[in-house]
Amino acid sequence: MDVGVGGVISPGGIGFDINCGMRLVITNLTSDDVRPYLKEIVDLLFQRVPAGVGSHGFLKISRQEFREVVEQGARWCVEHDYGWEEDLELTEESGCISGADAAKISERAIDRGYNQIGTLGGGNHYLEVQVARPEDVRDKELAAKFGITIPNQIVVMFHCGSRGFGHQVATDYLQIFLKVMESKYGIKVLDRELACAPFESPEGRDYFAAMKCGLNMSFANRQVILHRIREVFSEVFGRSAEDLGMRMIYDVAHNTAKLEKHTVDGKEKRLLVHRKGATRAFGPGQEEVAAPYRDIGQPVIIGGSMETGSYLLVGTSSGDQTFFSTAHGSGRTMSRTKARKLWHGKQLQRDLEARGIYIRSTSWAGLAEEAGAAYKDIDEVIEATELAGISKPVVRFTPIGNVKG
Amino acid sequence: MGIIDKVRKVSETVWEIPVTYKEGMRAPARIIATEKLVREITAVMDFQSAASRQWMWA
Numbered sequence: 001m002d003v004g005v006g007g008v009i010s011p012g013g014i015g016f017d018i019n020c021g022m023r024l025v026i027t028n029l030t031s032d033d034v035r036p037y038l039k040e041i042v043d044l045l046f047q048r049v050p051a052g053v054g055s056h057g058f059l060k061i062s063r064q065e066f067r068e069v070v071e072q073g074a075r076w077c078v079e080h081d082y083g084w085e086e087d088l089e090l091t092e093e094s095g096c097i098s099g100a101d102a103a104k105i106s107e108r109a110i111d112r113g114y115n116q117i118g119t120l121g122g123g124n125h126y127l128e129v130q131v132a133r134p135e136d137v138r139d140k141e142l143a144a145k146f147g148i149t150i151p152n153q154i155v156v157m158f159h160c161g162s163r164g165f166g167h168q169v170a171t172d173y174l175q176i177f178l179k180v181m182e183s184k185y186g187i188k189v190l191d192r193e194l195a196c197a198p199f200e201s202p203e204g205r206d207y208f209a210a211m212k213c214g215l216n217m218s219f220a221n222r223q224v225i226l227h228r229i230r231e232v233f234s235e236v237f238g239r240s241a242e243d244l245g246m247r248m249i250y251d252v253a254h255n256t257a258k259l260e261k262h263t264v265d266g267k268e269k270r271l272l273v274h275r276k277g278a279t280r281a282f283g284p285g286q287e288e289v290a291a292p293y294r295d296i297g298q299p300v301i302i303g304g305s306m307e308t309g310s311y312l313l314v315g316t317s318s319g320d321q322t323f324f325s326t327a328h329g330s331g332r333t334m335s336r337t338k339a340r341k342l343w344h345g346k347q348l349q350r351d352l353e354a355r356g357i358y359i360r361s362t363s364w365a366g367l368a369e370e371a372g373a374a375y376k377d378i379d380e381v382i383e384a385t386e387l388a389g390i391s392k393p394v395v396r397f398t399p400i401g402n403v404k405g
Numbered sequence: 406m407g408i409i410d411k412v413r414k415v416s417e418t419v420w421e422i423p424v425t426y427k428e429g430m431r432a433p434a435r436i437i438a439t440e441k442l443v444r445e446i447t448a449v450m451d452f453q454s455a456a457s458r459q460w461m462w463a
Binding site: 188189190321322326327331332333335376377380381383384385387388390 | 416417418419427428429435437438439441442445446449452
């Protein structure tokens with residue numbers, strides 16, 4: 001949206017799970033190191049990183065402290081010893097987007113969010129222990145820059161967002177926009193989910209500041225989850241997280257709107273780029289890319305189904321055709337209802353365990369909904385993004401353990 | 406007739422839904438996908454048009 005000529009901001013174009021995103025962490029362990037302890041690790045992760053709709057985290061903070069969190073994001077967590085300083089540099093926006101204003105948030109949103117930091121949530125959210133098999137390293141040089149250098153190296157990937165907080169923020173502003181959109185601004189849309197307001201309007205500006213609180217809450221959520229993951233591995237292996245090499249590769253959002261400069265018809269414009277289910281993928285040399293990766297391009301983390309695999313990629317210079325945006329996942333091929341009819345969660349868990357993937361879930365029905373065949377082929381999705389030139393695969397990861405939201 | 410019949414192939418991995426597809430569209434929509442994927446995606450879109458959009462939301 002060109003905000004200079006009346007461009008709009010729309011909650012539906014960002015997604016209700018504001019800053020739903022991915023975080024990827026390496027270890028210096030191999031699958032041989034982890035296999036004997038896999039059940040213990042996954043069971044502990046299942047305890048320490050609560051999953052399921054309405055789950056509450058271990059972080060006990062007041063509503064007022066939560067207001068600080070949503071303005072300060074992952075930085076608040078690191079300042080309270082839930083992470084390392086370097087984690088911030090390896091998070092999009094350094095884990096704290098500026099301009100977040102808790103005064104633009106409803107009490108209902110605060111109530112829903114203040115006890116949910118450090119939780120996965122439900123639906124398609126998950127936490128996975130994965131292996132980088134040597135045959136799946138697609139670009140050795142780039143993989144090494146991310147610290148993936150050991151055959152069958154273990155990584156941890158997780159996918160979650162801003163929980164009930166982000167959803168409430170989006171719901172609140174959708175209602176506000178529906179009231180003013182046509183009567184005040186003369187904007188008509190055919191689908192209420194596309195409700196919007198001019199970016200340069202009081203309502204649009206308020207939502208932008210509130211939406212940024214959702215972004216920060218989600219960065220904080222993933223930061224605390226990382227802290228818990230480090231605790232679990234450290235406990236199981238009797239070594240510190242530093243000693244286990246548990247460094248972040250990156251944290252990237254795929255439900256956002258960002259003000260960015262792009263070239264359109266030969267002219268540089270300031271645009272509000274809505275990315276709902278799309279990952280930003282800036283190419284090498286672009287100043288928005290985190291400093292450690294500026295020479296290779298922005299890391300992109302794309303999750304597949306719990307049965308198949310996931311990818312680490314980098315952005316490319318030819319990504320300008322999509323405003324430097326790429327895929328975020330494999331996407332469903334069927335409804336959750338249909339998946340529940342086709343598979344049973346308990347049987348699926350047994351089948352996956354026989355294939356070497358140990359899964360814990362809060363819900364058998366929820367597990368059935370996430371069956372691999374309910375999703376598109378992740379390898380085909382990645383091939384499309386590579387052939388189109390909008391991102392370049394670096395490593396494919398294979399799941400061996402999964403905590404399902 | 407499904408959405409796939411209205412999609413224009415721009416290249417091997419770029420597919421375009423024209424503004425004439427649906428009232429209210431102000432710009433064409435582009436899908437980055439292989440042919441196999443674009444067929445799957447448009448089949449889901451057909452289903453969504455007929456049923457509900459909610460289940461696809463992340």
